[in-house]
Amino acid sequence: MADIKVPVFSESVSEGTLLTWHKKPGDTVKRGEVLAEIETDKVVLEVTALQDGVLVSIAKQEGDTVLSEETLGVVGDAGSAPAPAADAAPAPAAVPAATTAPADAGHEATRRDDLSPAVRKVVVENGLNPAQIPATGPKGNITKADALGAVGQQAGQPAAQAAAPAQAAVAVPAGARPEQRVPMTRIRQRISERLKDVQNTAAILTTFNEVNMQPAMDLRKRYQDQFVAKHGVKLGFMSLFVRAATEALKAFPVVNASVDGKDIIYHGFYDIGIAVASDRGLVVPILRDTDQMSLAGIEKAIGGFAQKAKAGKLTLEDMSGGTFSITNGGTFGSMMSTPIINAPQSAILGMHNIIERPIAQNGQVVIAPMMYIALSYDHRIIDGKEAVQFLVTIKNLLEDPARMLLEL
Structure with missing residues (x-):
């Protein structure tokens, strides 16, 4: 077993935010592979695996504040069973398909290498599907503005598009002016x-x-x-x-x-x-x-x-x-x-x-x-x-x- 540690910050940086996990418990990892990204008030740092094996557990979730050299998770030998999350709730007997879609989209976002950390964060937090976001980047990549635009469209869509026809009366009125509050990044x-x-x-x-x-x-x-x-x-x-x-x-x-x-x-x-x-x-x-x-x-x-x-x-x-x-x-x-x-x-x-x-x-x-x-x-x-x-x-x-x- 080997602990996944937060990189040592410089003297002027006291803490960071766990931005993204690129692996989930049970996934195979290779030495040198990027496991997670941490945002400080200056740069985004990559946390890499120090050995081959399996991601056994994670101690910090995306969005959590982390300190220098703090433990993020554990990598074990191949075949190690992932540990259950400490605060995991019992899984419901049945999950509607509409509920699982955003999570699947989030996993797809963490697997895509063409998404910048800022774009990936917006996609995961809002349950967006990267494949459905129009890209305007210079090389056909999705920009942060594209992702935020998709969030705005999602917020302004009539409820009838995501619910049954009987619920069409809940649609957003014409002329509505939706707003979105987005926390500033540390940078x-x-x-x-x-x-x-x-x-x-x-x-x-x-x-x-x-x-x-x-x-x-x-x-x-x-x-x-x-x-x-x-x-x-x-x-x-x-x-x-x-x-x-x-x-x-x-x-x-x-x-x-x-x-x-x-x-x-x-x-x-x-x-x-x-x-x-x-x-x-x-x-x-x-x-x-x-x-x-x-x-x-x-x-x-x-x-x-x-x-x-x-x-x-x-x-x-x-x-x-x-x-x-x-x-x-x-x-x-x-x-x-x-x-x-x-x-x-x-x-x-x-x-x-x-x-x-x-x-x-x-x-x-x-x-x-x-x-x-x-x-x-x-x-x-x-x-x-x-x-x-x-x-x-x-x-x-x-x-x-x-x-x-x-x-x-």
């Missing part, structure tokens, strides 16, 4: 707390500028095929922004600094967080030592983070630390925004969508692909002059990318 709660703490602590100010993206677009078009052939990844705008931000941070070290009480900590390294949207909320994995990374290395790292975020597999190490952040609302169509600082950092760069607009160039009006960029910064340590010059440096580097390679 969403933590995001809310951190953002509000920053607003209450830092003196946040935002400065704007605009960038003519034509030179960067010409660079990509000219070298894209060769870049892909050599590195196996496309050259995107994000790597150029990371490189430009790194050079600007070198020129203005206070933007790369942080506040600790009455002290300013100047960091001699450049760890840039890249905001990534996921089903569970906004997460910010960190690119380490960006001054030592190539454009290809940056693109590969960002692509890897995006895949891990989508699968809910970002680790605490992926998101710990960071001296500066970049967020790209332009991927969703944002034209302008004032991003909130990711504490304890002192500044964050916001990218936006590219729109062709008329501008004055060499005494003539021309149409150019323009992007608004924003820098939100902590005015307690960063003066307006430094913030503006920092943003102008990024603008100049992106409008003449060769300067980044020549370090001018």
